[in-house]
Amino acid sequence: MNDADARPLRELLARNLAAAGHGEQWTRAVAQVPRHLFVPTFYEQDGTGRWSEVTTATPGYRENVYANRALTTQIKDNEPTSSSSEPGLMLSMLDALGAQAGQRVLEIGTGTGYNAALLSHVLGDANVTTVDVDPELTGDAARRLADAGYRPSVHTGDGARGVPSHAPFDRIIATCGMQSVPAAWVQQAADGAVMVVPVGWGLARITIDGGNATGRFLPQSAYFMARRTSRVRPRFDELEKEQPTVSDISAQETLTRLEFPLALALPGYRTCTWAGDDGGTASVGIWTPDGSAATAGRDGSVRQTGPRRLWDVVEQLSRQFETEPQREDFGLTITPERQWAWWKTDETGWDLPAVHFAE
Numbered sequence: 001m002n003d004a005d006a007r008p009l010r011e012l013l014a015r016n017l018a019a020a021g022h023g024e025q026w027t028r029a030v031a032q033v034p035r036h037l038f039v040p041t042f043y044e045q046d047g048t049g050r051w052s053e054v055t056t057a058t059p060g061y062r063e064n065v066y067a068n069r070a071l072t073t074q075i076k077d078n079e080p081t082s083s084s085s086e087p088g089l090m091l092s093m094l095d096a097l098g099a100q101a102g103q104r105v106l107e108i109g110t111g112t113g114y115n116a117a118l119l120s121h122v123l124g125d126a127n128v129t130t131v132d133v134d135p136e137l138t139g140d141a142a143r144r145l146a147d148a149g150y151r152p153s154v155h156t157g158d159g160a161r162g163v164p165s166h167a168p169f170d171r172i173i174a175t176c177g178m179q180s181v182p183a184a185w186v187q188q189a190a191d192g193a194v195m196v197v198p199v200g201w202g203l204a205r206i207t208i209d210g211g212n213a214t215g216r217f218l219p220q221s222a223y224f225m226a227r228r229t230s231r232v233r234p235r236f237d238e239l240e241k242e243q244p245t246v247s248d249i250s251a252q253e254t255l256t257r258l259e260f261p262l263a264l265a266l267p268g269y270r271t272c273t274w275a276g277d278d279g280g281t282a283s284v285g286i287w288t289p290d291g292s293a294a295t296a297g298r299d300g301s302v303r304q305t306g307p308r309r310l311w312d313v314v315e316q317l318s319r320q321f322e323t324e325p326q327r328e329d330f331g332l333t334i335t336p337e338r339q340w341a342w343w344k345t346d347e348t349g350w351d352l353p354a355v356h357f358a359e
C-alpha cells in the first residue's frame with residue numbers, strides 16, 4: 001500500500017477522532033503516522049473460531065487498517081497475544097496521560113510499535129522508551145519505527161520491571177492488562193508523574209506524590225490483553241467434593257453487572273458458562289489465579305473451593321452495588337506498604353496483589 005492511498009484514509013480517521021473530542025496533538029499525529037506500516041498484516045476470526053490472515057492484498061485491508069478498530073496482530077496456540085488497540089481507545093489513554101513535548105515517557109506493551117510512533121511524533125523519539133516481553137514483536141516494531149522515521153528506545157523483557165536504565169519517567173502508559181501497578185513503575189516515576197494503566201477491566205489514571213500514588217479510574221471500559229505470565233487452569237474438578245449451599249442472586253446477570261468491581265475485588269478472575277439441555281445458561285463458573293473456584297447454578301446451588309470463597313465475594317458486592325456502579329467513582333492508591341482499589345473514598349477497599357514476574 002503506498003502512502004498516497006493511505007493519506008486520505010488516515011486523515012478521515014483523524015477527523016473522526018477529533019470530532020469525538022480527542023486532543024489536537026494526538027489527532028494530528030494520527031493524520032501523519034502511517035498505521036499500515038505497523039500493521040502490514042492482521043488476523044480475523046470467523047464464526048467457527050478459525051483465524052485467517054488479512055494482508056495488504058486482501059480486499060478491505062486498507063479500510064480496516066484506518067478504521068477505528070482494534071486489529072489482532074499475533075496469534076499463538078490459537079489465542080491472540082498482541083494487537084494494535086482501537087485508535088479511539090489509544091487516544092483516550094493518551095489524552096488522559098497529558099504528556100507534553102519534552103517529557104520522558106515509558107510505554108509497556110510495544111506490540112506493533114504504532115503507539116510508540118504516536119508518542120515519538122508528539123514528544124520526540126529521544127523521550128520515548130517502550131518495552132514488550134516478546135522479542136519477535138520488539139524486533140519488528142523497532143524496524144518499522146525506523147522505517148517510519150522514529151528511533152525510540154525499544155527494550156525486550158517483562159514490562160513489570162520497567163526500564164530502570166532510562167528512568168525517571170514523567171509519564172508511564174501501559175497497554176497490557178494488569179492486576180495491579182508494579183512497584184518498579186512507582187520507583188521509576190518522577191515526582192508528579194502521571195500513569196495510565198489498564199487495571200482489571202478499567203483504566204486507572206494515577207499521579208505520583210512522593211513515594212505514594214493515587215487517582216481514579218476513567219469512565220470508559222478497557223479490555224486489554226492480560227500481561228503474559230503463567231496460565232492458571234480452573235479447579236472445577238475439586239468442586240464435586242463440596243456440599244452445595246444456596247444463593248438467591250441471579251448468577252449470570254450479577255457477574256455481568258459487576259464485572260468492573262469484581263476485577264478489583266478478585267484480581268485476575270475469569271468466568272465461564274455451561275449450557276443446559278434447553279440451550280440456556282444452566283450454570284456459571286468463576287475462578288482466580290490462587291486456585292479458588294466456584295460454580296452457581298440457575299437453581300441457586302453454589303459450590304466453592306480453594307483459599308477464597310469466591311461466591312461470597314460476588315454476593316457481598318451484589319449487596320453493595322444494586323445497579324452497575326460508575327467507574328469514575330473508583331480509585332486506586334499506592335503507598336510503599338500496600339496498594340488498594342476503592343469506591344468513593346480510599347478509607348476502605350480491596351487490596352491488590354503484588355506483581356510476580358514472567359520467567
Ligand SMILES: C[S@@+](CC[C@H](N)C(=O)[O-])C[C@H]1O[C@@H](n2cnc3c(N)ncnc32)[C@H](O)[C@@H]1O
Pocket residue numbers: 081082083084085108109110111112113114115116131132133134137157158159160175176224225226227228229358
Ligand atoms: C494491546 S498490545 C499493545 C499494543 C501496542 N501498544 C501497539 O501500539 O501496537 C499488548 C502488548 O502487551 C505485551 N505484553 C504482554 N505481557 C507483557 C509483559 N509482561 N511485559 C511487556 N509487554 C507485555 C504483548 O506482547 C502485547 O504486544
